[in-house]
Amino acid sequence: MxxxxxxxxxxxxxxxxxxxxxxxxxxxxxxxxxxxxxxxxxAGSSAAGLxxxxxxxxxxxxxxxxxxxxxxxxxxxxxxxxxxxxxxxxxxxxxxxxxxxxxxxxxxxxxxxxxxxxxxxxxxxxxxxxxxxxxxxxxxxxxxxxxxxxxxxxxxxxxxxxxxxxxxxGENLLKGLQNMMADLSKGQMTHTDTTAFEVGRNIATTPGKVVRRTPLYELIHYAPITKQVFETPLIIFPPWINRFYILDLTAEKSFIAWAVEQGLSVFVVSWKSADATMKDVIWDDYVELGQIDAIDTVRELLGVEGVHAIGYCVAGTTLAATLALLTARGQAERVTSATFFTAQVDFSQAGDLNLFVSDDQMNLIQSLSGEGYLDGRYMAATFNLLRGRDLIWNYVTNNYLLGQDYVPFDLLHWNADVTNLPAKWHRSYLTDLYRDNLLVTPGAVTVAGTPIDLTTVKTPSYIQAGREDHIAPAESVWKMTHHFAGPLKFVLAGSGHIAGVVNPPAAGKYQYWTNDSEVGSLEEFVAGATETKGSWWPDWIEWIAQTAPGKVAATGARIPGKGALAAIEDAPGSYVRTR
Incomplete structure (x- = not known):
């Protein structure tokens, strides 16, 4: 037939x-x-009959x-x-x-x-x-x-x-086989046209300078475009399991460019992808030599008492520890406000990622970390498994069976741009936080020899969660409100872990929910929440302006490279290009 x-x-x-x-x-x-x-x-149980x-x-x-x-x-x-x-x-x-x-x-x-x-x-x-x-x-x-x-x-x-x-x-099958063989050779599934994007050319293009480089990170200072800027600067800590430019994709999607337009002096940390030199790096280093060092660098450069700090995902978890450590040292004023993008501190309901912290998984990670770091492709595969239908089998059908051409997509390009992780840090992060949930027990975790307690943190905090987040479930992010003592604002955004964050106002997409009443659960929050169409970014900048409204002229050290720190090179820097 x-x-x-x-x-x-x-x-x-x-x-x-x-x-x-x-x-x-x-x-x-x-x-x-x-x-x-x-x-x-x-078998052999007294409850067998039950x-x-x-x-x-x-x-x-x-x-x-x-x-x-x-x-x-x-x-x-x-x-x-x-x-x-x-x-x-x-x-x-x-x-x-x-x-x-x-x-x-x-x-x-x-x-x-x-x-x-x-x-x-x-x-x-x-x-x-x-x-x-x-x-x-x-x-x-x-x-x-x-x-x-x-x-x-x-x-x-x-x-x-x-x-x-x-x-x-049958030529589609031959083309699909070619696509599959190419993926096998590089050990990673391709989701988008790999030639369509290049950092510094058509993504991560917001003008700025690298003003500090350490063995752990580069600090990027972005050029102001307004005559006046908020006196309190903003420093962003992206997750080190990904490249920082998720917040600086194309100009239309860039949170960094938008924040600059709002009159903020913006600094971003670009983490180094791990290599053999980082085999002894632990979580304490990301707190002390990473976040606190970057905060103090910005404070001293601009001569300010404190900064606004953003922590995205795992960097938000670390920012919570940073706040607790600064509080324990009597230095809480160094962070004027903290914003958390889809970040968790209580991992009791951390979703499917909790299934990847068994002893077998830990042994596998150790076996894959012979030189002291974990190849980023392993983590990429793990996150793909969490959404296998969309990030694995969809591409098996389209690229291997139908032999379709790859479609340019900046977000998927970023998703495939993996970073390596220090193995010692990664293992302790999974065991101490995901498996044992120690961070929410006062004194159970120490940083640089100091026991930390999240319940002592009084820093004003803006906590954002994604309604459909499969990596940091909204219920898990909500739990942060049970541990901090300071004034908190919780915002539930439409969509998930990435699109719920990277949602520029001009796009007119999704919605967000707020609730000023005192509620004890996410369910109660949603039941009494007010829905607002579009991006939550304008709500956030209004909160920032209310927290620290002072303005200064965008001159002197507010210009990248014009203060005590000379420009090392143009943004987006070298670490983001390291493979």
Whole structure:
């Protein structure tokens, strides 16, 4: 038959029997695993008689009932009740091709995939006698398996790929193979056109100078464009697991350029990507020799008592420790205000990243850190796994199966621009914070020999979380409000870990929520919150202006390289280019 004839032919009885067998065998495998877990958990236990296999048996019965309903629907579609899909399923981009609904065979494939996906997750929920953490690991692995086994990931079961094969006479597969081989050679999946962007050329172009370089960071001072600037300068600490220019992408998306336009004297720390010389670097160094050193450098350069400080993600966690350390030393005034972008201090609900701190994971990290640093590609792969459907399988289909050209996208270019991490620091960060959650226990963590206590921090703080953040869940970021003692403002932004932060006002995208009432939980915050359309950046700069309204002329040391620190080179500097 031709492709067109095949796509309109009804499924044969043999085909339906085959797919029913596939679904049944998958369910059987799931049940066998569940009963194995149950038997291991109860073996030799006095509670063995209390373990109830009924949920697993009920899951099996429900699965077969739903399978028979699906089979009957396709054997006799005229008599079947219409299928009601959830909004999430209806908008699933993997199945956007019309064949997934118009062709009986592909529609059967799609619905059978959703059916088994639902029951696989239900099967995990039905496991009894399994520790909660282990169940979460099984659930995460199951979701990953479900995404991997989507019929869209295989040429023979994806109508778009079959059509492309017919149109190109298979050349799409050759091009896709070329893309895959290139990715294998560099050990990293490609998401965007690697030639489209270059730091200093069309991203990270905000004018400025590098005014300090240490073995750990470069300090960039950006040129003012207003006649007057706020007297209190701003210093930004981006996460050292990524390049700083997430906050200085194209001119239209740059938070740094926007902050300069608002009249702030802006400084940014550009962290060095780790190499063998940084094998002994620990978290204390990022606090003492990184953040505090940079804060003092800016204070002395401009002759000010304090600075506004921003900490993004892990740099926000470290900024919290910095505030506690300065407070313990009687130097809290050195930071006038602190802003936290999607940062966590309490890791009890830190999301799926908590699943990557087992002993096996720690041993793997150690084995990959032979020269004292962890290759950034490992962390990139870990973050990709958290959103495997979007950041892995989407590109398997588009780039390997369909052989499509890579689309230029500045955000994905940044995402692939990985940095290496000091292994000793990284391991302690995962164990002390993610696994053991020591930071929120007063005195459990010391920095430079000083025990720190977050509850002593009274620095005015602006805490921003992303409603759909999968790296630092909003509920986890909210917990910061339970530990600081100072005046706090919590803002919940639309979107996630990146787009929720990098959302310029001119784009007119998303929204944010504020609530001035005293509430005890994120749920209460949301229930009484006021929604504002667009970016939260204007709300933040209004808060900054209220915190420290004084202005000075943008002259002298406010011009990069014109004060006590001579310019070393133009922004974005050298460290951001180090691979």
């Amino acid at each position: 031709t492709q067109a004839q095949a796509s309109t032919s009804p499924p044969s009885l043999e085909e339906l029997q085959h797919w029913t067998w596939v679904l049944g065998r998958a369910q059987q495998m799931m049940l066998e695993h569940g009963f194995d877990q149950w038997s291991q958990a109860t 373990m109830d296999p009924t949920p697993m048996l009920r899951a099996s019965a429900d699965f077969w009932a739903d399978t028979m309903t699906l089979w009957q629907r396709f054997l006799d579609p005229a008599s079947a009740e219409p299928v009601t899909e959830t909004p999430e399923r209806a908008k699933d981009r993997r199945f956007r091709a019309p064949e997934w609904r118009e062709d009986p065979v592909f529609d059967f494939l799609r619905q059978s995939y959703f059916l088994i996906a639902d029951h696989l997750v239900k099967g995990v929920d039905a496991l009894d006698g399994v520790e909660p953490r282990q169940k979460e690991q099984i659930r995460f692995a199951t979701r990953g398996f479900i995404d991997a086994m989507s019929p869209t990931n295989f040429p023979a079961t994806n109508p778009e790929v079959l059509k492309k094969i017919a149109e190109t006479r």
